[in-house]
Each structure stands twice: as structure tokens, then as C-alpha cells.
Amino acid sequence: DNIDFGRISAQAAKQVIIQKVREAERSKITAKYESLVGEVISGQVKRINxxxxxxxxxEDLNAQIPRDQIIPGEIFKLNDRVRAVIKEIVTTPRGPQIILSRTDERLVVQLFTQEVPEISEGTIEIKAIARDPGYRSKIAVKTYDGRIDPVGACVGMRGSRVQAVSNEIGNERIDIFIHSDNPAEFVVNCLAPIKIFSILxxxxTSTLILEVEEENQAQIIGKNGQNLRLMTHMIGWSFQVLNKEQFKEYQDSTLVEKYDNLASRLGLSDKEKELIVSSEIDSLxxxxxxxxxxxxxxxxTDKRLTEVMDKANELLLQDAFNADFNDPTMEDDLVNLNGITNDILSALSANNIKKLDELAEMSVGELMDMSEKVTEKEASALIMEARKPWFN
Incomplete structure (x- = not known):
């Protein structure tokens, strides 16, 4: 028998069918964009809130740029065309939603890929990038063709290529330099033409200590530490920027720590310590x-000499053993912690410290008691590194 639908029921059924068809179409289109995450697209502003x-x-497909993904200071009007990178696809009660970003580092990478043929062809590679959206980006590039100047290619004739990218992202300043796997050389390239006298x-502790002219300190650090933040983000090392006087004080204090540590490990008297300092013996x-x-x-005395030399050789053998240390029961996050050494891992293992959180909960004094080779500064840096996940 035919079922007699009323006018309202028929209208409701029609609306449900139309809605389901639209949702299916939207899901199909959204699935296409999932494979384009990280790519740049453009769209027209339809609503601002x-x-x-x-x-x-x-047509009939919208994407959102959240406020925190808009470059500071940018103002848009209805019907403006905007370019942004596809950041992610998120699931909402209304279905999948495409989220765009203009602050993402991938936007800069993709804009340079479109603007510089050598990058799209693979002749030049962007090896590292850090960005303070709207203010400054730093980009490290590398070429596999010795005939090409990678920095010059990215800058373009009279700065045309880099300026085109900068115009697209709110006239953000862009620094381009040659990449190096050596952290010290990387920093020298990044800070050129500022002269770096020495780098420790x-x-x-994954720290680079730079010696520079006093008048260059502020420039290297940057406004509110911007330069150092960007460099730290790029290579994962922290920095100390010192003038000549501060650098010498740092070297002296580091050397004092080495002598103190050596004397402590060998159980030397104050007089013996003075003599090894004057003899410039700072290691086993x-x-x-x-x-x-x-x-x-x-x-x-011969007895004392034999005693100390035996102890020194014993410690060297212990250090060599620790260098080859491996404990499969240790948590990977602890073993791979930035700045940790096999000596410290061996000491932690001997004290049944097997997890990153267990190290994070320790005090500096406790870590120094476990490992005689670690200094107060190193112990503090390691514990703070272990605590970083607490703040993420």
C-alpha cells in the first residue's frame, strides 16, 4: 500500500535528503584536502568574526582561519582573497572542518617553493626554518649543485623573490643563510655579518657560548630575545652571548669546575690540587x-703517586665502560634526553632511575651525588630539560 505522507512530513524528508547529500559531497571534498595538508590554497573572505x-x-566549501593563526596586525575585508596553508582537518559536530593558517612555518616554505624554481626542482632545499609571524623568519638553505648560490637564488634579482614572499606575509623580515650540520658554523652563518670571535x-648541556663585541650583544639577542629564540628553535641548542670580559670569566669558571671535579674524583688534597692547576693537568x-x-x-711519595695513578687508571676504565653503557629497561625518552651522557645514564641506572619523570623529580644535589662527573650547572640543565614536557 502507498503510504500517505503529509505536506510537512514530505518537506522534512526532502530537507533531510538534501542535507545528507550535501554532507556526503562535503566529506568527499574534504577527503581531497586531507592529502593537501601543508599546501597553500587561496580563498575569498565570506565572514569575519x-x-x-x-x-x-x-563553491559551497568553506575553511576557517582561527584568530591565533592570523599574522598579528593583519586586517581583512569581505571578499578579500587570502592565501594560507592547510594546517589540519578537524572533526566537528557539523562534520569535517578545514583549518587554515597564516602563521605556520609551512606557509613560508610553500611560498618560497612557488617563487623559487630551484627549490621546487629540488636543487635547493630549505633545511631549517623558524618564524616569529609578522616580524621575522630565519631560513637555512642548502644546495646540491656547487654552481648555484642558494642564498642568491632565494633572494632573487634585486631581492625580487624574497620581497614577493615578504609582501604575502605582512612584510615580515626574512633572513636567509647557508645551512651547516655543525652547530657553531650554523650560528656563524646565521649571524653574519656580525663577527663572532670564539664559540664554545x-x-x-647543548649550549653554545658566543664571544662577541659588547656593542653587538643586543643585536644578536634581538628584541625581547627574538633572534636567540629563533636560532634555538632551528637547531635545538641554547645560547649564551657574552662580551670579551664575560667570556673570559666563563672560561675561567669552567676551568675551575674541571679542576674541582678532577680533584674530587681522585681525592686530592688542597696542595695537590694547586700543583695540578699550576701544571695545567685538567683531565685524567x-x-x-x-x-x-x-x-x-x-x-x-712513591706510595701516594702509585695510589693516585692507580685510581686515575681505574676511573678511566670506568669511564670507558660507561661510554658503552646500555640498559634496555630504560625509557627511550630518558636515554634520548638532550644533553645526557652514558656516564650519567649509567649512574641513574645504578640507582634504579629508569624514567624521564623520575629524573625530572630529582634535585640538583641528588643528581650530583649519583654522578661524580656531573657539575652543578650540568645537573641543573639536565633536570630542567627533563621537566620540559611538564610545560607543554
Whole structure:
């Protein structure tokens, strides 16, 4: 039998069918954009409110740019055409929603890829990028063709290429330099033409200590630390920017720590410590390689000399063992922690510290008690590194 639908029921059924068809079409189109995440698209502004811009990117298909993904200071009007990178596709009660961004680093990468043929062809590669949206971007580039100047190619004739990208992102300043896998060389390239007199590389705390002219300190640090933040983001190392006087003080304090640590490990008296300082013996290796004549001057009796040299060789063997340390029961996040060494891992393992959170909960004094080779500064840096996930 035919079912007799009333006018209202028929109208409701029609609306449901139309809605379902539109949702299916929208889902199909959205699925297409899932494969385009990270790519640049353009759209027309259809609505502006306090929380987001609504862009029409296809007929009957909209995407949102949340307020926090708009470059500071940008103002848009209805019907403006806007370019942005597809940041993600999120699921909402109304179905999938395309989220765009103008602050994402990938926007700058894609704009340069479109503007510089050598990048799209793969001759030049953007190896690292950091961005303070609306203010400054730093880009490290590398070429696999020795005939090409990668920086010049990205800048373009009279700055045409870099200016085109800058115009698109609110006249953001863009610094381009040659990439290097060596952290010290990377920083020198990044800060050119500022002269860097010396760089100390502290691999245990992943810190680069720069010696510069006093008048250049503020320029290197940047407004509100902008330059250092961008460089840290690019290579994952922290920085200290010191003038000549501060740099010498740092070197002296670091050397004092080395002598203190050596004396502590060997159990030296104050007099013996003074003599190794004057003899510039700041490591176990230098001590065991020193001449018999020099060591006899430091350790006045044969018994004491034998005792200290045996201890030094024992510590060297222990250090060599620790260098090959491996504990499969340790959490990967702890083993791969930035700045940690096998010596410290061995000490932690011996004290049943196997997880990153367990290290994060320790005090500086506790870590120094476990590992005689770690200094107060290194212990503090490691614990703070372990606590970083707490703040993310």
C-alpha cells in the first residue's frame, strides 16, 4: 500500500535528503584536502568574526582561519582573497572542518617553493626554518649543485623573490643563510655579518657560548630575545652571548669546575690540587700521560703517586665502560634526553632511575651525588630539560 505522507512530513524528508547529500559531497571534498595538508590554497573572505575568518575555497566549501593563526596586525575585508596553508582537518559536530593558517612555518616554505624554481626542482632545499609571524623568519638553505648560490637564488634579482614572499606575509623580515650540520658554523652563518670571535660548544648541556663585541650583544639577542629564540628553535641548542670580559670569566669558571671535579674524583688534597692547576693537568688522560718527573713533583711519595695513578687508571676504565653503557629497561625518552651522557645514564641506572619523570623529580644535589662527573650547572640543565614536557 502507498503510504500517505503529509505536506510537512514530505518537506522534512526532502530537507533531510538534501542535507545528507550535501554532507556526503562535503566529506568527499574534504577527503581531497586531507592529502593537501601543508599546501597553500587561496580563498575569498565570506565572514569575519571575533574567533575566525571564514574563507570560501570552493563553491559551497568553506575553511576557517582561527584568530591565533592570523599574522598579528593583519586586517581583512569581505571578499578579500587570502592565501594560507592547510594546517589540519578537524572533526566537528557539523562534520569535517578545514583549518587554515597564516602563521605556520609551512606557509613560508610553500611560498618560497612557488617563487623559487630551484627549490621546487629540488636543487635547493630549505633545511631549517623558524618564524616569529609578522616580524621575522630565519631560513637555512642548502644546495646540491656547487654552481648555484642558494642564498642568491632565494633572494632573487634585486631581492625580487624574497620581497614577493615578504609582501604575502605582512612584510615580515626574512633572513636567509647557508645551512651547516655543525652547530657553531650554523650560528656563524646565521649571524653574519656580525663577527663572532670564539664559540664554545658545550655538548653536555647543548649550549653554545658566543664571544662577541659588547656593542653587538643586543643585536644578536634581538628584541625581547627574538633572534636567540629563533636560532634555538632551528637547531635545538641554547645560547649564551657574552662580551670579551664575560667570556673570559666563563672560561675561567669552567676551568675551575674541571679542576674541582678532577680533584674530587681522585681525592686530592688542597696542595695537590694547586700543583695540578699550576701544571695545567685538567683531565685524567693528561695525568696518566704526564712525565714521571712532573707527577713526582705533585705527589711527593712513591706510595701516594702509585695510589693516585692507580685510581686515575681505574676511573678511566670506568669511564670507558660507561661510554658503552646500555640498559634496555630504560625509557627511550630518558636515554634520548638532550644533553645526557652514558656516564650519567649509567649512574641513574645504578640507582634504579629508569624514567624521564623520575629524573625530572630529582634535585640538583641528588643528581650530583649519583654522578661524580656531573657539575652543578650540568645537573641543573639536565633536570630542567627533563621537566620540559611538564610545560607543554
Amino acid at each position: 571575533r574567533d575566525f575568518l571564514l574563507l570560501e575555497i570552493e 660548544v658545550d655538548e653536555r 688522560e693528561k695525568l696518566v700521560d704526564s712525565s714521571a718527573e712532573k707527577t713526582k713533583e705533585i705527589f711527593t
